Amino acid sequence: MAKARFSRVGFILAAAGAAVGLGNIWKFPYITGLYGGGAFVFVYLITVMLIGFSILAAEMFIGYKGGKDAVTSFELVAPEGKKSWKFAGFMFISGMIIMTFYSVVIGWIFHYIYLSASGGLPTSMDEAKTTFDTLVGLSPLTATLWHLLATVFVAAVLMGGIKAGIEKANLILMPMLMAILLGLLIYAMNFDGFGKALAFMFEPDWSKLNSEAIVRAVGHAFFTLSIGLGTMITYAASMSHKQSVFKAAFWVTMLDTLIALIAGVMLYSFIFQFHAEPGQGPGLVFKTLPVILTQLGTTGTVLAAIFFIALAFAGLTSAISLTEPAVEYFIQRFHWSRPKAVIVNTTLYFIIGISAILSYTKTYGAAFSIGGTPLFDAFEFSTDSILLPLGGLLIAIFVGYVLPEHTREEMRKHHRVPLRFYKIWRFSLRYIAPAAIIFMMLNNFGIIKI
Numbered sequence: 180m181a182k183a184r185f186s187r188v189g190f191i192l193a194a195a196g197a198a199v200g201l202g203n204i205w206k207f208p209y210i211t212g213l214y215g216g217g218a219f220v221f222v223y224l225i226t227v228m229l230i231g232f233s234i235l236a237a238e239m240f241i242g243y244k245g246g247k248d249a250v251t252s253f254e255l256v257a258p259e260g261k262k263s264w265k266f267a268g269f270m271f272i273s274g275m276i277i278m279t280f281y282s283v284v285i286g287w288i289f290h291y292i293y294l295s296a297s298g299g300l301p302t303s304m305d306e307a308k309t310t311f312d313t314l315v316g317l318s319p320l321t322a323t324l325w326h327l328l329a330t331v332f333v334a335a336v337l338m339g340g341i342k343a344g345i346e347k348a349n350l351i352l353m354p355m356l357m358a359i360l361l362g363l364l365i366y367a368m369n370f371d372g373f374g375k376a377l378a379f380m381f382e383p384d385w386s387k388l389n390s391e392a393i394v395r396a397v398g399h400a401f402f403t404l405s406i407g408l409g410t411m412i413t414y415a416a417s418m419s420h421k422q423s424v425f426k427a428a429f430w431v432t433m434l435d436t437l438i439a440l441i442a443g444v445m446l447y448s449f450i451f452q453f454h455a456e457p458g459q460g461p462g463l464v465f466k467t468l469p470v471i472l473t474q475l476g477t478t479g480t481v482l483a484a485i486f487f488i489a490l491a492f493a494g495l496t497s498a499i500s501l502t503e504p505a506v507e508y509f510i511q512r513f514h515w516s517r518p519k520a521v522i523v524n525t526t527l528y529f530i531i532g533i534s535a536i537l538s539y540t541k542t543y544g545a546a547f548s549i550g551g552t553p554l555f556d557a558f559e560f561s562t563d564s565i566l567l568p569l570g571g572l573l574i575a576i577f578v579g580y581v582l583p584e585h586t587r588e589e590m591r592k593h594h595r596v597p598l599r600f601y602k603i604w605r606f607s608l609r610y611i612a613p614a615a616i617i618f619m620m621l622n623n624f625g626i627i628k629i
């Protein structure tokens with residue numbers, strides 16, 4: 180049977196679906212707020228263009244050439260004598276770790292869709308705090324049921340495989356997500372807060388830029404583009420061989436960045452219009468936003484519902500992409516059937532995810548933490564700050580140094596990359612990306628501090 184492949188648009192949307200996630204709509208706006216706006220956005224944009232894009236294209240290139248799961252692709256693409264590079268393919272394990280908390284957050288979003296529909300959204304900051312803290316800290320059962328629903332959705336899509344599952348879900352969900360965000364942005368353009376939001380996001384105040392902000396911006400560039408885990412290897416393994424990885428990576432970077440910026444400007448328009456605080460961290464969309472929107476009466480409730488639906492769509496298409504690399508690995512290397520691979524993997528992260536949920540509760544928190552850090556945060560830190568950058572570093576070194584010179588010919592012929600772009604790309608993979616990643620990791624471990 181011929182291998183099922185994405186259509187061109189299908190691939191771009193699936194890869195963009197992987198990239199555009201909670202990272203864009205939830206995390207990017209709140210870390211921008213935490214680190215003071217424009218200067219952070221500036222560093223983020225530079226990192227995404229210079230480092231993120233290069234590694235994204237390199238990761239897709241490995242998948243395109245290998246045509247298999249991450250481990251097998253590394254093995255096939257590596258030159259003779261360097262086949263132990265296949266171990267780099269085990270970066271897909273980070274996806275399983277991320278899913279243990281990512282799916283829990285999607286569950287929270289489901290709960291907020293339910294609250295919007297049932298008229299239960301909080302109307303004051305105190306109430307908002309209670310609502311969120313109850314969900315996260317006191318009702319593990321509610322959180323677990325929503326986490327189960329997210330898991331079942333992901334499993335159902337993955338059962339359909341590349342064409343009938345992943346491509347189809349993205350062809351439906353991604354356009355809807357973009358339409359909703361654009362609609363909300365247009366709505367917010369009427370506010371006086373809109374101008375303030377633009378100024379906050381795009382007028383850098385350099386005094387706010389410290390080393391921590393830079394490190395977070397680099398880390399986020401990896402997370403938001405979904406690189407360093409084998410997602411893009413696995414997806415690109417099923418792309419059309421007539422398509423250029425360079426162009427595809429370009430479009431995915433553009434869409435991902437655009438959607439993060441739209442989400443940021445839109446949310447901050449609401450925040451400034453209603454005189455709320457920009458620098459509040461993770462509670463921005465779960466606490467502040469509902470309180471603002473309920474002031475607008477029924478319109479506000481409807482806006483809240485569609486916003487959370489869009490957020491859920493973004494999360495689900497990413498969740499699919501976090502799980503598929505592991506699924507594909509077991510199908511290829513252990514010859515498992517797809518249903519078996521999907522069920523085993525989703526069940527596994529569902530169960531471990533419960534420990535992440537419990538680690539945030541008052542009653543069980545202490546039992547589910549490592550050295551005082553809740554498991555939820557430990558899963559997030561180990562991936563975001565260690566494993567993903569490490570995966571990115573391996574990809575940069577592999578394509579920048581290990582792959583032989585004919586990469587240049589291939590990039591020129593198959594992927595239609597002009598020579599000067601090729602040179603910049605290679606320079607970035609060989610020098611800029613490794614330097615930035617090593618700097619960031621040393622900083623995370625507290626070995627250097629600037």
Ligand code: TRP
Binds near residue numbers: 198404405
């Ligand atoms: N990029 C997604 C987000 O912004 C998360 C994600 C999906 C991811 N697949 C990934 C992150 C692979 C790293 C690697 O929410």
